[in-house]
Amino acid sequence: MSTPIEQPNHRARDATVEEAFAQCHIPVAICDAELRVLRASRGMVQEAGLSEDQMRGRRFTQFMPDSAYAEVEGGMRRVFKTGAVEHLEVYADSRSEPGERVWSVTLSPLRNAAGTVHHVQFTAVDTTAEYGARERLALLNEVSARVGTTLDVAQTAQEMADVVTGRLADFVTVDLLDSLFRGVEPRPGAEGVALLRAAHQSVLPGVPESVIRVGEVDHYPPSSPPARVLVTGRSTLHRSLDEDIARWAAGDPQRSRTVHAHGVHSVMVVPLRARGITLGVAVLVRHRSRAAFTEDDLFLAEEIAARAAVAVDNARRYTRERTTAVALQQSLLPQHVPGQEAVRVATRYLPARSRAGVGGDWFDVIPLSGARVALVVGDVVGHGLRASATMGRLRTAVRTLADVDLPPDELLVHLDDLVPHLAAEEEAAIDHDLEIATDLIATCLYVVYDPISRRCTVASAGHPPPAVVTPDGTVDFIDVPPGPPLGVGGLPFEGVERELPEGSLLTLYTDGLVEACGRDIEAGLKRLRAALxxxxxxxxxxxxxxxxSLLSGPPADDVALLIARTRALDSRQVASWDVADDPAAVAGARAEATRQLAAWGLEETAYTVELLVSEMVTNAIRYGHPPVQLRLIRDAAVICEVSDNSSVVPRLRRARTFDEGGRGLLLVAQLARRWGTRHRAEGKTIWAEVALPEG
Incomplete structure (x- = not known):
């Protein structure tokens, strides 16, 4: 039979409750309707720094001067009014430990037998550690979201400084190796202790703590913490007056004045490391926050720096790849406009600033025979090194075909036939594990301008039309059939002719100009018309x-722009004669050419031109079909042209010792600066250029 448990009497029970309340290590207090303290636990005594008797009869705001307790009293009033429990998060300085603490406060109603709230119980739990962990996790999440949004080294560094300032530090600097901004692979120790200020930020307006500006070089003494961190790759934590900081400040009077002026009291120096290489250092400073940096803060800063370093290294690698692509693109574009007199030209090329990289836009100015000039713009679909390399091959092909003096529509036909062969070669060369193969498609606009007839001939392969501005200010677009893009195949190209007044502007461009900022091409053409x-x-x-007018910032796609002002050759610069279909007419042709050269004051070229006229006219009479015409043009050179109605092209060959013929074209090739053949609608023209005398 069990012995009944003896029930404690009321007095003993009350004594136990009293002991539990008095010895409770959690801050607990009971307040009356006037918000005055009636009871306080040992934890409350310890936290307030007052005895229970000293607190009794006083309100929290009378013995806890921190403004956070005004919020607590407001919560107590609501408890008396509503009878509901209140939960607060209070930030207040601790009397028992240095620094600000975070408290989870619960305000509970105490009711009498009638159910009326007549007291309120205050309970506080120190959640500083949990709050710090949440804040560190939130900061890391924000770093992941905000740092590395662009592939720009300086912008990435600035993003890190912006995120950390005000959350972990009052002042932050990020200094990086100068080579990173050029995309060069960093080498440990190669830069010494001279670092480029990539970014800084402060809780104070204007960043007054910084002794240098962004973009300037900061020289750190070898014994300074940043220099040692750069060499060792290990973080350091300092009080402002410790030996390392004092020695650093002593060697830099300006920095020393800044440290003392702003009351710097805690410093962390953290390396930015990626792939085992130190890319730079970040210096984090506190002067407004009273709490010094802790080891936990250092671990957090190292994690932030590690994530930022990966983003910086990615930006550095992108910078290197983009610099390579741009250098390739620029090397494949004309380095200077070739000498010619038909047009005056101004050009622009702007590489894309998108993550996809530079594209395959190009332009060209190609001198042609008969004082004519070819103006070209084109665009390879896609971005990156492949597009740039393909652009270079197409531009070379266009120049080669232009030397044959094909009409614009025929030239595009040959270029279109070439594109599938280029695509097949690229397809075979692509490593499909590293790159996705895409169809090779390009657009091209080819314009030939003749300053003698003042006519331009235009053909397009899927390219936007050229704009024309006449001397009276009228702007319109040449209505050229667009044709299919190069690489599509199967469809013809059509050329159109238009006569232009002297001094007209021809504007050729790529779609990156008119379709910038996401607008459709019609809106872009309207803005281009207004700008011209x-x-x-x-x-x-x-x-x-x-x-x-058309670009509001760095373009998302490549932009090539070519603007040419047309010139016209005066009638006095051109002379032509019909030549009879008789070998005896050759002497008369030579005499006419000599007289014309004398009228131009070019007697020094007469002997060479006579020989050229003799050989070229003789060949036309002997092997061609009438009518035969001789034309001389005075331009940047003396141009001699002989035309006939035969489509047979003469061929340069080396005559054997006892051959009686076959030396005419060889003589022409050696006497002329340039020579060649171009086809006409009926027949052909043989031409040769002779350089003008010096002066």
């Missing part, structure tokens, strides 16, 4: 005005 309608005194100014 302005004053057009200097071609460089016209280029700048067009780019300023």
């Amino acid at each position: 309608a302005g004053p057009a005194d200097q071609l460089e100014e016209v280029c700048a005005a067009v780019l300023d």
